[in-house]
Amino acid sequence: MSERGAIVLLSGGLDSTTVLAIARSQGFECHTLAVSYGQRHAVELQAAARISQQLGAAEHRQMNVDLAAIGGSALTDSRIAVPQAATTGIPITYVPARNTLFLSLALGWAEVLGAPHIFIGVNAVDYSGYPDCRPQFITAFESLARLATRAGVEGGNLRIHAPLMAMSKAEIIRAGQALGVDYGQTVSCYQATASGAACGVCDSCRLRREGFLAAGVADPTRYT
């Protein structure tokens, strides 16, 4: 594995797709990882596999974790409804410890490949109020990763990259557009239909729609 080897967490949504485009533009050899964790639809996982290939990743893998077994989120527990409007505080769509888990899985694969970089599309600006999307969380995980791993013990310099951290949704969209990302391929909706059409009313749809408006970019999303 070269020093440019990277694991890129790729959900098939707008943010992680932009992260992959950024990592590729910076010359990283990208191994994309999608995590199936009991989210309500599989259409974003299919989008992730397609986008990985289109953006020139070296390989794509999907890992399955049944977070639905512990419930607690509207995204994994079918008994909890996805809210139709903006909320304050930490919303019910928050999946407990999701980014900690995703980064752990990426870290495991990074160790196996000997890849010193991990990319994740967390964002502290339009972050929906999730605690594990803040810069101090990423810094803490990087410290943990160096203690937790063979690479860290042997003096390797594992890095967690969160290139979207300080960007607004509009800035993310403009950055992706400049790199040629086709956002029509991405799926952000919390309750997309099997064909990938978005509800237009959930938090994720709302942030995305406002992002295209603020960026002055035509919204390619198919809404139901």
Add this chain to the structure above:
Amino acid sequence: MSERGAIVLLSGGLDSTTVLAIARSQGFECHTLAVSYGQRHAVELQAAARISQQLGAAEHRQMNVDLAAIGGSALTDSRIAVPQAATTGIPITYVPARNTLFLSLALGWAEVLGAPHIFIGVNAVDYSGYPDCRPQFITAFESLARLATRAGVEGGNLRIHAPLMAMSKAEIIRAGQALGVDYGQTVSCYQATASGAACGVCDSCRLRREGFLAAGVADPTRYT
């Protein structure tokens, strides 16, 4: 959930069984979590469910993660042989980022339940050379957990307990015996048979056997 609510990571082996006995003796309300991660045999998962009930846990759950998808360890990759003798350095039975992943899953469930405690059976004395069994790793994860979670953001005091950290295998066995643990129910072997019989030659068997010898306790393990 009471302030004594705890997630206990329970593999069905000697160490985590002792941890459960200790947590119960300290009055914690224990929710045990076994993780099926593509390890070579399911007999330890069956042991975990049985032991959880015997030791009076409130409930037991199993989560499935296919770490075999990323390979890299003799414990999850059937193409890598389990070594038959002690090795130096980090051994091939090391599963990349395993404890980071296990703690992430426990953290997710802890959040859902509102349980402020997580117990894990890592040990830095007879630790087989795994980087994620050291005290600084546990401390780093505790810091991460407080940043990563709703409970942490809202001022909750999440704690990671590693009560075996400074104990020798003999001390662990004596502690468990004093609490009435039946070690004949536990499975430690990396390549146990379907009936739970141990190989007697892998690293884990060797440490366990030496532990019983040093503790002056009759070894109840069934060997092949």
